[in-house]
Amino acid sequence: MGRISPVSAAPTLRIAEIFGPTIQGEGVLIGEPTVFVRAGGCDYRCVWCDTLHAVESRFRDEWAPLSTEAVWAEVVALSGGRALTVSLSGGNPAIQPFGPLIARGRAEGYRFALETQGSLARPWFAELSTLVLSPKPPSSRMETDWSALDDCLKAAGAGPRVVLKFIVFDQADYEYARDAAARYPRLPVYLQPGNHTPPPPEAEDAPIDIDGLMERMRWLVDRVIEDRWFEAHVLPQLHVLIWGNRRGV
Amino acid sequence: MGRISPVSAAPTLRIAEIFGPTIQGEGVLIGEPTVFVRAGGCDYRCVWCDTLHAVESRFRDEWAPLSTEAVWAEVVALSGGRALTVSLSGGNPAIQPFGPLIARGRAEGYRFALETQGSLARPWFAELSTLVLSPKPPSSRMETDWSALDDCLKAAGAGPRVVLKFIVFDQADYEYARDAAARYPRLPVYLQPGNHTPPPPEAEDAPIDIDGLMERMRWLVDRVIEDRWFEAHVLPQLHVLIWGNRRGV
Numbered sequence: 001m002g003r004i005s006p007v008s009a010a011p012t013l014r015i016a017e018i019f020g021p022t023i024q025g026e027g028v029l030i031g032e033p034t035v036f037v038r039a040g041g042c043d044y045r046c047v048w049c050d051t052l053h054a055v056e057s058r059f060r061d062e063w064a065p066l067s068t069e070a071v072w073a074e075v076v077a078l079s080g081g082r083a084l085t086v087s088l089s090g091g092n093p094a095i096q097p098f099g100p101l102i103a104r105g106r107a108e109g110y111r112f113a114l115e116t117q118g119s120l121a122r123p124w125f126a127e128l129s130t131l132v133l134s135p136k137p138p139s140s141r142m143e144t145d146w147s148a149l150d151d152c153l154k155a156a157g158a159g160p161r162v163v164l165k166f167i168v169f170d171q172a173d174y175e176y177a178r179d180a181a182a183r184y185p186r187l188p189v190y191l192q193p194g195n196h197t198p199p200p201p202e203a204e205d206a207p208i209d210i211d212g213l214m215e216r217m218r219w220l221v222d223r224v225i226e227d228r229w230f231e232a233h234v235l236p237q238l239h240v241l242i243w244g245n246r247r248g249v
Numbered sequence: 250m251g252r253i254s255p256v257s258a259a260p261t262l263r264i265a266e267i268f269g270p271t272i273q274g275e276g277v278l279i280g281e282p283t284v285f286v287r288a289g290g291c292d293y294r295c296v297w298c299d300t301l302h303a304v305e306s307r308f309r310d311e312w313a314p315l316s317t318e319a320v321w322a323e324v325v326a327l328s329g330g331r332a333l334t335v336s337l338s339g340g341n342p343a344i345q346p347f348g349p350l351i352a353r354g355r356a357e358g359y360r361f362a363l364e365t366q367g368s369l370a371r372p373w374f375a376e377l378s379t380l381v382l383s384p385k386p387p388s389s390r391m392e393t394d395w396s397a398l399d400d401c402l403k404a405a406g407a408g409p410r411v412v413l414k415f416i417v418f419d420q421a422d423y424e425y426a427r428d429a430a431a432r433y434p435r436l437p438v439y440l441q442p443g444n445h446t447p448p449p450p451e452a453e454d455a456p457i458d459i460d461g462l463m464e465r466m467r468w469l470v471d472r473v474i475e476d477r478w479f480e481a482h483v484l485p486q487l488h489v490l491i492w493g494n495r496r497g498v
Contacts, residue, residue, distance in 0.1 A: 031482035
């Protein structure tokens with residue numbers, strides 16, 4: 001985050017990292033040039049979390065308290081002032097007051113995507129271009145609060161495109177995804193094989209089992225095709241295939 | 250194509266292969282369960298063509314002359330009668346009279362996507378869900394007929410979603426893509442690194458240089474980001490990463 005220095009007045013957002021532009025590696029926006037704003041802090045503790053450096057409290061000191069203007073200035077610097085998609089991720093970015101940043105960026109033609117597990121609804125979800133709701137399957141050891149997820153949909157209203165994304169490690173996760181998708185028959189579904197070799201949070205780079213990931217990808221495609229679940233998309237984490245577990249790409 | 254047998258009466262379509270469902274590996278529909286209908290025959294001879302078995306005349310005897318009904322019956326059998334996306338590819342599928350197949354399938358809720366270099370416009374383009382126009386860059390050694398491409402857009406009208414897809418092998422290809430995209434500023438753009446180890450047409454399977462493909466992918470992402478070409482998407486051939494050069498997946 002080179003150019004950013006913590007702002008002591010009005011520290012409104014806790015930011016683990018801002019990087020890009022690089023292509024989005026996952027889900028509905030895959031392949032699209034994107035600047036990533038990763039919020040620090042999460043109300044979940046998924047056992048296989050691949051961004052613990054933005055989740056666990058012991059990394060809290062590394063999350064810069066930044067004003068909306070400071071975050072916006074960094075997005076503008078990284079994108080050279082040319083409008084693009086900004087992905088708000090985390091951690092759970094819904095914890096933080098991103099509304100003013102979205103308003104600021106939209107006025108300049110930027111689009112905002114946000115990915116969240118759907119545990120906290122915010123009125124400013126309606127101002128997003130894309131809302132990715134990614135409820136966590138049993139392998140995460142988390143419990144889904146379905147009424148909170150419903151609230152997220154209500155908050156989004158007719159504003160953004162809303163899609164469901166599911167991380168799938170095993171058959172139980174797959175069945176969870178099917179059941180969850182059945183609750184929201186009008187939402188597009190994206191399935192993603194889980195990364196069983198997530199980077200340890202201290203590592204800037206870490207080895208990755210590409211063959212194992214591709215094996216899981218083939219398994220997931222087979223399941224979807226076997227069940228004729230033709231409404232589902234199946235996509236890997238492209239950035240992991242291209243750059244491995246390296247951060248900031 | 251197991252169940253298909255050539256129909257001698259009314260042989261309206263020349264089909265190299267029908268396979269699936271499997272996920273679409275390229276472009277705007279990446280990750281989407283799809284049945285592929287690959288037409289035999291092409292008016293182009295791209296030097297790096299990765300589907301020569303559907304292009305070169307010496308394979309002509311392997312292309313089954315099938316009625317629309319026979320092709321439709323196979324699509325229904327493969328999809329278990331559940332509507333999904335059917336991708337018409339080739340060769341150049343625009344050569345063949347696919348209009349009646351599209352009308353037949355649409356009546357049952359199926360969606361049709363077609364990918365073509367844009368050398369031949371057909372009135373039934375308007376009935377597609379997705380039209381992928383993929384004019385060929387200099388490395389192909391082909392010449393683009395821009396007025397033919399314009400005609401394809403006119404034929405599509407307001408019917409399908411139309412996107413541009415460019416195969417990029419080198420800097421000259423990249424510049425071609427930029428110039429071509431500038432002609433059609435409202436069309437979404439998908440860039441795809443070329444496969445420099447295409448399968449020989451006789452091989453059902455062939456080795457593939459994944460590291461080389463990923464290297465080309467990184468190069469292409471770097472070019473796009475450097476130029477702040479944020480309207481472009483960059484995607485690899487996912488099926489090649491997952492299954493290698495194997496056919497029918």
